[in-house]
Amino acid sequence: MNNRLQExxxxxxxxxxxxxxxxxxxxxxxxIDKWDSLNNMHLxxxxxxxxxxxxxxxxxxxxxxxxxxxEFVDKYLEG
Amino acid sequence: xxxxxxxxxxxxxxxxxxxxILWLISSSLFFYGWWNTKYLxxxxxxxxxxxxxxxxxxxxxxxxxxxxGLLFNIALIxxxxxxxxFVDNINLFIGxxxxxxxxxxxxxxxxxxxxxxxxxxxxxxGQAKQYQFLHYCLFVTFFPQLIAGPIVQHKxxxxxxxxxxxxxxxxxxxxxxxxxxxxxxxKKIVIADxxxxxxxxxxxAAEINVQLTFFEAxxxxxxxxxxxxxxxxxxxxxxxxxxxxxxxxLPVNFFSPYKALNIADFWRRWHITLSxxxxxxxxxxxxxxxxxxxxxxxxxxxxxxxxxxxxxxxxTFFWVxxxxxxGWNFIIFGLLHGSFIVIFNLWTxxxxxxxxxxxxxxxxxxxxxxxxxxxxxxxxxxxxxxAESFTGAKNIVLAMFGYNHITLSPYLLGKIxxxxxVLLQKGFKFEGMFGNGVLGNEPFTAIQMILFLxxxxxxxxxxxxxxSKYKPYISTYHEAVFAYPKWFFWRPTIKWIILTVFFFMxxxxxxxxxxxFLYFQF
Numbered sequence: 001m002n003n004r005l006q007e008x009x010x011x012x013x014x015x016x017x018x019x020x021x022x023x024x025x026x027x028x029x030x031x032i033d034k035w036d037s038l039n040n041m042h043l044x045x046x047x048x049x050x051x052x053x054x055x056x057x058x059x060x061x062x063x064x065x066x067x068x069x070x071e072f073v074d075k076y077l078e079g
Numbered sequence: 080x081x082x083x084x085x086x087x088x089x090x091x092x093x094x095x096x097x098x099x100i101l102w103l104i105s106s107s108l109f110f111y112g113w114w115n116t117k118y119l120x121x122x123x124x125x126x127x128x129x130x131x132x133x134x135x136x137x138x139x140x141x142x143x144x145x146x147x148g149l150l151f152n153i154a155l156i157x158x159x160x161x162x163x164x165f166v167d168n169i170n171l172f173i174g175x176x177x178x179x180x181x182x183x184x185x186x187x188x189x190x191x192x193x194x195x196x197x198x199x200x201x202x203x204x205g206q207a208k209q210y211q212f213l214h215y216c217l218f219v220t221f222f223p224q225l226i227a228g229p230i231v232q233h234k235x236x237x238x239x240x241x242x243x244x245x246x247x248x249x250x251x252x253x254x255x256x257x258x259x260x261x262x263x264x265x266k267k268i269v270i271a272d273x274x275x276x277x278x279x280x281x282x283x284a285a286e287i288n289v290q291l292t293f294f295e296a297x298x299x300x301x302x303x304x305x306x307x308x309x310x311x312x313x314x315x316x317x318x319x320x321x322x323x324x325x326x327x328x329l330p331v332n333f334f335s336p337y338k339a340l341n342i343a344d345f346w347r348r349w350h351i352t353l354s355x356x357x358x359x360x361x362x363x364x365x366x367x368x369x370x371x372x373x374x375x376x377x378x379x380x381x382x383x384x385x386x387x388x389x390x391x392x393x394x395t396f397f398w399v400x401x402x403x404x405x406g407w408n409f410i411i412f413g414l415l416h417g418s419f420i421v422i423f424n425l426w427t428x429x430x431x432x433x434x435x436x437x438x439x440x441x442x443x444x445x446x447x448x449x450x451x452x453x454x455x456x457x458x459x460x461x462x463x464x465x466a467e468s469f470t471g472a473k474n475i476v477l478a479m480f481g482y483n484h485i486t487l488s489p490y491l492l493g494k495i496x497x498x499x500x501v502l503l504q505k506g507f508k509f510e511g512m513f514g515n516g517v518l519g520n521e522p523f524t525a526i527q528m529i530l531f532l533x534x535x536x537x538x539x540x541x542x543x544x545x546x547s548k549y550k551p552y553i554s555t556y557h558e559a560v561f562a563y564p565k566w567f568f569w570r571p572t573i574k575w576i577i578l579t580v581f582f583f584m585x586x587x588x589x590x591x592x593x594x595x596f597l598y599f600q601f
Binding site: 049 | 204206343358359362363364366367370371373374387388392420424427431432557
């Protein structure tokens with residue numbers, strides 16, 4: 001699980017160009033300045049691309065925090 | 080209005096929820112029919128058809144029926160809202176001479192059509208549960224929100240209809256509801272209608288090519304920005320207040336939009352329920368598929384930005400513009416805001432690449448500059464939003480940027496020393512700041528009032544903040560911190576009763592003047 005968080009942190013840093021980003025399960029879009037609806041899709045697709053998975057739109061829209069993001073990724077990698 | 084509340088109160092005594100709901104639906108339809116009985120049938124057909132389609136889609140998950148439903152709604156709004164515009168342009172461009180009788184725009188058609196489109200899409204995605212017919216009717220027609228928003232979503236309204244809270248009239252809800260309503264009424268009748276006398280003449284003058292002065296163009300536009308905000312947000316407050324009287328919560332539609340420090344934030348604060356609708360059903364799906372496309376073909380950063388940011392943003396804002404009305408000025412308004420968003424995005428990208436470069440260090444200075452850029456962009460957008468023709472809008476924007484020279488007061492002549500020479504050389508003139516009289520006989524009183532309102536917008540808390548202890552609304556904007564003194568917050572005290580009565584009295588005293596809700600035609 002912790003591994004997943006590290007991988008995601010790398011993607012976040014790359015997409016938002018901010019080395020100082022530290023993620024935990026509770027991190028949400030209000031904690032990261034640049035994480036808004038404009039950048040969200042870029043982030044999501046970067047994650048899809050890294051794991052070679054595809055989220056559903058309603059999952060993306062219901063996303064509350066990084067913890068849920070991890071769960072979605074796990075769900076797709078297991079299934 | 081009091082009859083509706085009284086009736087609701089009686090229904091509640093009977094303790095039959097269906098009767099209470101029926102009462103509210105028929106009152107809503109009554110209000111709607113008051114305006115135009117013919118279109119009453121239209122809204123009823125729209126509700127019945129969409130409910131039936133919803134049932135079918137839920138059972139079958141058939142894409143065919145979803146598309147049918149979308150076509151039905153788009154045809155409805157296409158005919159009633161955009162047919163004239165479309166035919167006019169065809170005639171203009173290919174010189175045809177198609178004649179179409181002027182279609183009168185049905186009240187609130189955008190609101191009830193898009194709410195139902197969202198409902199059908201959610202049903203197809205399996206995000207809408209089986210709803211009772213009466214609940215559905217109330218969701219669409221509920222009169223406080225029907226005419227000018229907020230645009231409600233079924234997933235936030237339907238669950239409330241099941242709660243007992245809704246069916247009982249409570250003193251607390253009544254007190255809060257009436258207070259919010261009074262604030263909204265005051266904003267609309269006293270402030271918005273009051274300031275409109277400084278906005279309308281300027282826009283009228285621009286249409287007939289009057290040479291507006293620099294200051295007239297700026298203050299006229301500023302006056303309009305105040306009129307529009309207080310009108311529309313006042314209306315939304317009234318809707319929230321009314322709904323609260325019946326124990327229902329509506330989503331917040333405005334969160335001090337003129338405090339925004341960037342244009343993206345402005346759209347998170349302005350007409351929030353429209354922005355989120357557009358975001359969920361237009362922006363998200365389009366930008367998701369285009370971003371995937373960009374990743375798939377490993378585009379370079381420039382083409383990626385073009386495909387994944389510029390295209391979806393302009394496309395989305397094109398529709399935001401058209402949503403507001405069938406006219407080229409609205410399309411320009413939309414595209415203008417789309418471009419602002421693109422530029423803002425580009426700017427954040429540039430900042431990302433040079434994180435260490437900071438030209439100005441002082442946070443307050445940076446924020447002030449950011450606010451000015453944002454607010455001026457918004458003002459220029461409003462010019463196109465309000466002006467009746469492109470020529471009118473062009474005249475105003477040119478005057479704002481000093482095209483007609485900047486004219487100062489002749490009283491300054493001989494009093495400012497060597498500065499006079501410099502200004503004359505730069506093209507300034509001393510022929511009076513307000514030569515056309517569009518700000519009335521006492522332009523400086525007008526300016527004081529406009530600036531007073533602007534400052535109020537920037538320093539005062541909004542309705543959501545004032546009532547934050549009771550949350551009589553659904554939050555739609557999350558502000559990190561706000562520190563206002565305690566007395567800003569509403570409490571059931573004598574002070575707030577007096578204020579509420581004051582708001583009502585002021586509104587009633589101004590009511591005899593002719594008044595019109597700006598947003599009725601959308």
